[in-house]
Amino acid sequence: MKILVAVKRVVDYNVKVRVKADNSGVETANVKMAMNPFCEIAVEEAVRLKEAGKAREIIAVSMGPASCAETLRTALALGADRAIHVETDAELQPLAVAKLLRSIAAAEQPGLVILGKQAIDGDNGQVGQMFAALMGWPQGTNAYKLEVGGEELTVIREIDGGLETLRLRLPAVITTDLRLNEPRFASLPNIMKAKKKELAVKKPDELGVDIAPRVATLKVEAPAGRSAGIKVGSVAELVDKLKNEAKVIQ
Amino acid sequence: MAILVIAEHNNARLAPATLNTLAAAAKLGGDLHVLVAGSGCRAVADAAAQASGVAKVLLAEAAGFEHQGAEALGSLVAGIAKDYSHVLAPASVFGKNLLPRVGALLDVQPISDIIAVEAADTFKRPIYAGNAIATVQSKDAIKVITVRATGFDAVAATGGAGVVEALPVVSVDLGGSSFVGAELVKSERPELTAARVIISGGRGMQSGDNFHLLEAIADKLGAAVGASRAAVDAGFVPNDYQVGQTGKIVAPELYIAVGISGAIQHLAGMKDSKVIVAINKDEEAPIFQIADYGLVADLFKVLPELAAELDK
Numbered sequence: 030m031k032i033l034v035a036v037k038r039v040v041d042y043n044v045k046v047r048v049k050a051d052n053s054g055v056e057t058a059n060v061k062m063a064m065n066p067f068c069e070i071a072v073e074e075a076v077r078l079k080e081a082g083k084a085r086e087i088i089a090v091s092m093g094p095a096s097c098a099e100t101l102r103t104a105l106a107l108g109a110d111r112a113i114h115v116e117t118d119a120e121l122q123p124l125a126v127a128k129l130l131r132s133i134a135a136a137e138q139p140g141l142v143i144l145g146k147q148a149i150d151g152d153n154g155q156v157g158q159m160f161a162a163l164m165g166w167p168q169g170t171n172a173y174k175l176e177v178g179g180e181e182l183t184v185i186r187e188i189d190g191g192l193e194t195l196r197l198r199l200p201a202v203i204t205t206d207l208r209l210n211e212p213r214f215a216s217l218p219n220i221m222k223a224k225k226k227e228l229a230v231k232k233p234d235e236l237g238v239d240i241a242p243r244v245a246t247l248k249v250e251a252p253a254g255r256s257a258g259i260k261v262g263s264v265a266e267l268v269d270k271l272k273n274e275a276k277v278i279q
Numbered sequence: 280m281a282i283l284v285i286a287e288h289n290n291a292r293l294a295p296a297t298l299n300t301l302a303a304a305a306k307l308g309g310d311l312h313v314l315v316a317g318s319g320c321r322a323v324a325d326a327a328a329q330a331s332g333v334a335k336v337l338l339a340e341a342a343g344f345e346h347q348g349a350e351a352l353g354s355l356v357a358g359i360a361k362d363y364s365h366v367l368a369p370a371s372v373f374g375k376n377l378l379p380r381v382g383a384l385l386d387v388q389p390i391s392d393i394i395a396v397e398a399a400d401t402f403k404r405p406i407y408a409g410n411a412i413a414t415v416q417s418k419d420a421i422k423v424i425t426v427r428a429t430g431f432d433a434v435a436a437t438g439g440a441g442v443v444e445a446l447p448v449v450s451v452d453l454g455g456s457s458f459v460g461a462e463l464v465k466s467e468r469p470e471l472t473a474a475r476v477i478i479s480g481g482r483g484m485q486s487g488d489n490f491h492l493l494e495a496i497a498d499k500l501g502a503a504v505g506a507s508r509a510a511v512d513a514g515f516v517p518n519d520y521q522v523g524q525t526g527k528i529v530a531p532e533l534y535i536a537v538g539i540s541g542a543i544q545h546l547a548g549m550k551d552s553k554v555i556v557a558i559n560k561d562e563e564a565p566i567f568q569i570a571d572y573g574l575v576a577d578l579f580k581v582l583p584e585l586a587a588e589l590d591k
Contacts, residue, residue: 158379167455191463198455243388258571264584277533
């Protein structure tokens with residue numbers, strides 16, 4: 030079985046993002062970029078499935094400007110076998126990404142596609158589900174545990190208030206939640222080896238996909254601030270304030 | 280044109296977030312219809328019909344809808360969406376699982392997690408874990424939207440006079456997904472997203488066992504217990520305790536953060552709370568920059584004291 034893993038290049042999660050002065054977006058120039066944390070978990074899960082003999086080949090896909098190649102090299106260093114870069118400088122919205130992935134899946138015929146549950150920049154959390162719908166495939170979002178066997182897989186999902194177990198027919202789509210695994214770090218020999226792995230570049234029009242945005246971003250602002258309050262000296266003072274000043278407890 | 284709100288429920292009860300979603304829908308202008316899809320869920324439909332402003336409830340009952348799989352529901356919703364200007368659902372795990380599927384089937388780019396309605400096609404939504412707020416305008420004919428419950432005050436659960444109309448359901452295609460089981464945490468405490476008071480623990484709690492210190496206080500305040508991502512990562516508590524960008528977004532009247540430093544990702548999940556209390560022994564902890572009341576102290580000393588003080 031082939032596994033397709035989608036990875037996104039995003040502003041590193043440790044960076045405090047700043048809104049641009051002209052309110053057109055957030056500052057991404059000269060900001061540290063990294064693989065989206067949920068995508069790292071997706072790559073790790075694919076590599077573990079391959080190590081367990083459940084998968085034959087792992088193909089990492091990323092979409093966006095030339096710099097995404099760097100993120101794909103990271104995926105290759107972590108254990109993906111080859112990579113596909115859909116290169117464009119245009120804005121890609123989740124629907125377009127899902128359609129581009131459909132086009133790649135049609136050519137590659139993967140048995141399983143693993144993605145992060147959301148990217149930490151746009152926070153949309155849509156691509157996996159949209160891609161699954163376009164393919165007519167079942168989906169297991171917010172995966173906590175995955176077991177692949179034969180023609181199907183069992184996924185335990187994180188849902189509100191607990192866990193849910195589903196059995197999905199393959200091919201299927203999985204999106205990763207935080208506890209699915211702990212991603213490894215790429216070793217230096219693997220980083221060197223990754224440089225020699227195949228990285229194919231395709232353009233959206235080659236894939237026959239209209240990527241025109243459907244949603245216009247009119248402006249981006251900093252959220253309303255919240256200022257620090259006061260320090261209290263004791264538990265008794267705290268409870269007194271909550272009862273008599275804030276009036277939030279009785 | 281009318282607006283369709285997808286009800287979240289467990290076949291017995293309407294989830295409160297549905298009422299917040301109705302509040303967002305009411306700002307769009309148009310008759311409000313609610314879809315209740317499930318199995319043996321007539322009582323949910325009756326409850327939804329009483330929610331303020333609801334004109335009609337569409338009830339789709341079938342055994343195949345019992346577990347509300349996104350594959351089956353996605354096809355159902357996409358099938359009826361053409362009669363509507365907007366399709367909305369709560370931005371819960373349920374809604375986030377379902378609506379992108381609906382969007383793809385309709386060739387629509389959905390809008391996730393809106394916190395304000397500016398116009399019928401224009402919405403505000405947080406990006407970058409709430410560190411920026413984007414105003415976005417949809418060019419699609421049908422708007423497919425998930426609604427962050429904390430952004431909208433719930434409509435009244437009663438006082439409405441909607442009619443319930445059963446949809447003819449011929450057959451349900453489960454789309455290759457079958458339900459095996461669910462393990463729901465049984466708790467006497469309120470759910471995080473619906474709680475009036477939340478007390479959360481972070482890495483400073485040191486172990487899962489120590490969460491009983493928080494539970495003791497939660498029980499006195501009728502509060503829900505939450506956790507930071509650091510506490511979840513450390514294995515202290517399950518992930519559904521997690522408050523933050525990658526967990527639950529909450530806005531209770533009182534949020535008590537205990538042993539939580541205040542990472543950006545946590546603040547994104549709770550900074551809209553009305554009153555924030557921070558208890559941390561590190562007075563430089565960023566959580567104090569947004570707390571209304573800060574107490575610099577050792578939590579293992581403070582928590583038993585707090586429990587005793589609340590008993591007075």
